[in-house]
Amino acid sequence: MSTTDESGRGFVSAQQVAERAGVSRSAVSRAFTPGASVSPQTREKVMRAAAELGYQVNDLARGLLANRSRLVGLVATRPEVGFRAHLVSALTAALIRRGNLPFLINTGSSPAELEAAQAALFGYRAEATIILSGSPPASFVELARRNGQPLISIGRSEPGCDHVRIDNDTAAREAARLFVMRGLTRLALAGSASGTPSIVERERAFLDEARRLQVHVASARGADSDYAGGQEAARALFAGAERPQAVFCVNDPVAFGVMDMARRRWGLRVPEDLRVIGFDDIPEASWDAYRLSTFRQDPVEIAACAIAHLDRRLTDASAVPSTTRLSAVFVERASTLPLPEVDPANGVPS
Numbered sequence: 001m002s003t004t005d006e007s008g009r010g011f012v013s014a015q016q017v018a019e020r021a022g023v024s025r026s027a028v029s030r031a032f033t034p035g036a037s038v039s040p041q042t043r044e045k046v047m048r049a050a051a052e053l054g055y056q057v058n059d060l061a062r063g064l065l066a067n068r069s070r071l072v073g074l075v076a077t078r079p080e081v082g083f084r085a086h087l088v089s090a091l092t093a094a095l096i097r098r099g100n101l102p103f104l105i106n107t108g109s110s111p112a113e114l115e116a117a118q119a120a121l122f123g124y125r126a127e128a129t130i131i132l133s134g135s136p137p138a139s140f141v142e143l144a145r146r147n148g149q150p151l152i153s154i155g156r157s158e159p160g161c162d163h164v165r166i167d168n169d170t171a172a173r174e175a176a177r178l179f180v181m182r183g184l185t186r187l188a189l190a191g192s193a194s195g196t197p198s199i200v201e202r203e204r205a206f207l208d209e210a211r212r213l214q215v216h217v218a219s220a221r222g223a224d225s226d227y228a229g230g231q232e233a234a235r236a237l238f239a240g241a242e243r244p245q246a247v248f249c250v251n252d253p254v255a256f257g258v259m260d261m262a263r264r265r266w267g268l269r270v271p272e273d274l275r276v277i278g279f280d281d282i283p284e285a286s287w288d289a290y291r292l293s294t295f296r297q298d299p300v301e302i303a304a305c306a307i308a309h310l311d312r313r314l315t316d317a318s319a320v321p322s323t324t325r326l327s328a329v330f331v332e333r334a335s336t337l338p339l340p341e342v343d344p345a346n347g348v349p350s
Helices: 014-021 025-031 040-053 059-065 082-098 111-123 138-146 168-181 197-212 227-237 252-266 299-315
Strands: 071-076 101-106 128-132 151-154 162-166 187-192 217-222 246-249 275-280 293-296 323-326 329-331
Touching (some): 014 025, 014 040, 025 040, 071 082, 082 128, 128 299, 138 151, 162 299, 168 187, 168 246, 168 293, 168 329, 187 197, 187 227, 187 252, 217 227, 227 246, 299 323
Parallel strands (some): 071 101, 151 162, 162 323, 187 217, 246 275, 275 293
Antiparallel strands (some): 293 329
C-alpha cells in the first residue's frame, strides 16, 4: 500500500532515496540517524538524493518504532483568548525546538467535547501533557495520571504534577496598595465567574489586601474572563450613584471591556476619572487605545520553565514533583499614572 498526500501523489519513500543514491535501504536509515555508523561518502550521496527527491524522514513512524511518540499534548479551554493564546504560541515553539510534536487539545465546554478531547489525547499516546490554567476539570487530570503520562501544570495546582505558577497573590496585593497610596479609596474589582485557579487567587488577594488597608471594594463578575465579561462587570460597577475611582481587573481583556464601557457609556476619562490595572500584559495593553497598567506574565519564560520540568521528568520519572513560581512584574502605563499638578494661575501643569 502506498502513502499519498492530499493531491494523490505518493510521498517519497526511503527506498526511493536508496535507489536514487545507489545504496541500501538501511544505509538511508543510518544516514538520517544521529550517531549511526555510515561513511561520509555514503551520507553525502543519501543527502543529495533526498534533497533532489524532496524526501523527509517520517518522525512519527520512527518514534512509534522506538516506542516514543515525541507527541506532547497541550490541554486548554478557549486557547484563542487573551494571554492563553500567547502562552500556547510560546509552548509550541519551545516544544518544536526540543524536537517534540506539540498538539493542541481544546477541551471545549460540553461533556461531548470533553470526551472527544480525552479520546484524542490518550489515543495518540502522548509522551507528556501540559495543562493550562482553568482547564481541564480535575477528572481529566486524574485520567491522564492513570495513563502514566508525565503531567506539567501551568497556573493551577494538581497533586502529582510538576507546576509552573505565577505569584498572583503578591501582584494583586500590590495593586490594592498602589491605589490606596495614591489616595484612592473607592476601589472596585472586575472579576470573572469562570472561577479558574489564577482568577480566584487574584480576586481573593486583592480583596484581602483592601480589607487589611481598611478600604471598601465593590465587586462585580462577568460570565467569563474576556472583553464581554469586562463590559458586564462595568455595567454593574458604574450603575450606582457612587462610582469607583479605581478598578483592578483580573486580566487584560476584562480591563479593556471595563475601560471601553466606562468611557463610552458614562463618559469617564482614564486616568482622570478612573484608574485601571489589568493582569497579563498582552500586546494590546500597550496600544494607544488603552495604555493599560498591568502585571506582566512572560509566556516565553513560562514555556522555558515548563520545558525544564519536562526534561527533568522524562529523565527521572520517579522524581518528586516540583514547583517553579514566577513573579508578575508591574508595568505602569497611562491608566494609573498620577495626574500632574496644575498651576491654578494659568491652568498649565506644573
